[in-house]
Amino acid sequence: MYKTLKTWKDLESEHASPQVLERALRSAAQDDAADELIAVLTEESASLVAASTISREGGTVQIDGTGVELEIPPDAFQDIQGDQRVQITILPNRSFDKTAKCFEDNTTVMVQLLPHNLSLRPAAKLILPHCLKLKNVVNSDVKIFCSYHKTGMEPLWEDVTKSVTFKLLETSCEVHLQRLCAIKYTISGNEVEAKRLKWYALGNKCKEDAKYVTVDIGYHLDLPVENEVYRGKLQDKFLGDSQSFFVFKEEPPSYLSVSLVQVLPVWELRPISAVSMSTSRPRTVLSSKQCCSFTFKRPCSSASLPRCVFEIAGDPQQPKYRLNVNFRALQKPVANTNVVTDDALFYLSHGLEDAWKNIGRRLLVDENDLQEISKRDVSLQLKAYLMLIKWKESVGETAFVEILIRVLNDEKTGLAKKLPASLIDGDASSHERNRLILPDKYSLMDSSDVSVEGGEVRISDTDIELNILPDSFLGPFEKHKIQLKVLPDNFFQEPAKLFEAHSTTIVELLPSDLRLKRPASLFLPHCLKLKSTKYCEVQVFQSHHAKGMSRKYHTEIFIIILSIIFVSFYLLAIYLFC
Known part of the structure; x- marks a missing residue:
């Protein structure tokens, strides 16, 4: 299978x-x-979560936009000294109640409260929404269930209706809890009149020149988890939804019909099948587990992606609904990963010295810009780099590496033989091509304002840290903004020839050439497991290049004992004690 x-x-x-x-x-x-x-x-994505630290004065934990809220009164934590962090997680109904046998099944919200089994005196008030329309709230049949299962385990639901205080409202239920747990409730009986639903439209990413486009239209319960699935998990396919509507219990429609009202520009609506060639008849949705599809064919190559209006009808007594769909929302964006970076242009300029002006003309760089660059008293390599920068500025996000390859591969330029074959062939897995299209956002970075009292700059979720001692700055400045940036290793080095190549971290510290009176401590991790830390051979390099220019590293220390390097001592301690 x-x-x-x-x-x-x-x-x-x-x-x-x-x-x-x-x-x-x-x-x-x-x-x-x-x-x-x-x-x-x-x-995964439908579990909406919120957490808050609650003090002795009490507080509220709520999940924005869902109606789920937990109100904790003052002095509720009798067994705990100090503050307590409380978390609410909305659980997806279908994870546990996979089948809906009754009209009102799965129409309420279930949550898990953590830390589980935490005692509350006085009781906390939990507000849980539902999507039912009730004839009489007071006489409705409500059951409350709770479970004290551990996180990650299946709930073991226990009926606690008779032992908890609750109040059913028009759109929610208030439950008073004396212990945190997983909790859900059900509403059933003759007082249930209707349930609130929402239509949705989903499609697939499509190219601007796509010959066919398809949209799936269906409906789901108007509950937080369902809304999160379509706006979160399926966000890249989401085309829109309609306002909420009700389906009634006493006379539910056997189906809900969807009709195409308008499509602009005009695209051809394809029939459902070869047997049924009609395209004007409404298409039906039998249940929330199904949807109906509409496929459109482009009439000509010049037609843009369409906008559609659908009309949805069910119960004749209820109004019809309109759903607007714009296929341009699913158009594939330009792949920015192929935009050439400034660093890549500097690397490439080394091979263009003699022909930089000819290359510039083929890239349609303005002739005035070429003449201005030609007059500058700089090296040919730098002129080539400035020309490439002008080209990138003129074309913006369309400065693709493929365009450069096509121009440089032209026989008239005479540069095809100077470039690596893997680059000319457009091999996306090659080292040379990767270093050309490596996006700037690859670099991890963080910054911090460091005063004369000293401070630290660290990159979250890494062991990279810079500690600056007090009174380290030269001059009258009271503080400096220090930036710490991780540089991609394979951008500056050749493909790995040794086992231990590319196993250390490269960083850039800004502002460049900022001098310190007292040495700062920089922690840089590596991923090697060492037999001994006493006799390891280490080389440390530094570069004082200008921003955006090629890095020229100089050896500062050739052989040093690794045990005096802070980062190695730190990693060794973690290895020994963990």
Whole structure:
């Protein structure tokens, strides 16, 4: 089965969407497998989380935009001294209740409160929304369930309706808790009149010149988890949704119909199948587990991606709804990973000295700019670099490495033989090409204002740290903004020839050439496991290049004892004690 699905995914590529797979599973009467697929989609991103540190004076923890809120009164933590961090996690219904047998199933919100089993006196008030429309709130049948399971385990629900205080409201339920736990509630009975739903539209990323575009239209419960799935997990496919609407319990429609009202510019709507050639008939959605698809064909190459208006109808007594879909929202963006960086242009300029002006003309650099660069008293290599910078400034985000390769590979330039074959062939995995298209955002960085009292600059989630001692700055300045930036190793070095190559960290410290009266401590991690730290051979390099220029490293220390290097001592301590 895995091989079959893998082959399908490879063949369909970007069109292998979860919705297509779900429809196929349900059409083959594999509802359990389809439910598992939805559970996987919701399990990670649909768990909305909020946390807050609550003091002795009490406080509130709420998940913005969901209506979920926990109010903790003053002096509620009788068994704890000091502040307590409290977390709320909304659990996806279908992770645990995978089938909806009744009209009102899965229409409420369930949450997990941490730390579990924490006592609260007086009780805290928990507000949980639902998406039901009730005839009479007071007479509604409500059941409250709680579970004290550990995080990551399946809940063991226990009916605590008779032992907790609660109040059902029009759009939510207030539950008073004396212990933090996982909690859910259900509403059933004759007082349930309708449930609130929301339409959605999903599509796949499409190119500007795509011949076909497809949109899947369906509906889901108007609950926080469901909204997060379509706006979060499926965000790159999300085309829009409509206002909420109700489906009534007493006379639910056998289906909800979707009709195409307008498409601009005019694209050809494809029939559902070869058997049913009609395109004007409404298409139906039988349940929230299904959706209907509309596929459009481009009429001509000049037609832009369309905007569509769909009309949705169900109960004749209820108003119809409009859903607007804009396919341009799914147009594939320009791949910025192929934009040449300034550092890459400097590297490339070393091979263009003699022909830099000819190359500039072929890249359509303005002739006045070329003449101005030609008059400057700088080396040919630097003139070539300035020319390439002018070209990049003129074309902006379309300064692709492929354009450079095409120009430099032209026989008239005579430079094809000077370039590495892997670069000319456009081998995206080659070292030379990678260093040309390496994006600037690859570099990790952080900065901090350091005063005369000293301070530290560190990059989060790394062991990279710069400690500056008090009274280290020269001059009258009270503080400096210090930036610490990790530089990608393989940008400056040749492909690894030794086992230990590229196993250390390269950083850039700014502002350049800032002098210190007292030596600062810089911690740089490596990823080597050493037999002995006493006799390791270490070389330390530094460069005082200007920003944006090529790095020229100079050896400062040739052989030193690694044990006096702070970072190695630090890593060794972690290795020994952990």
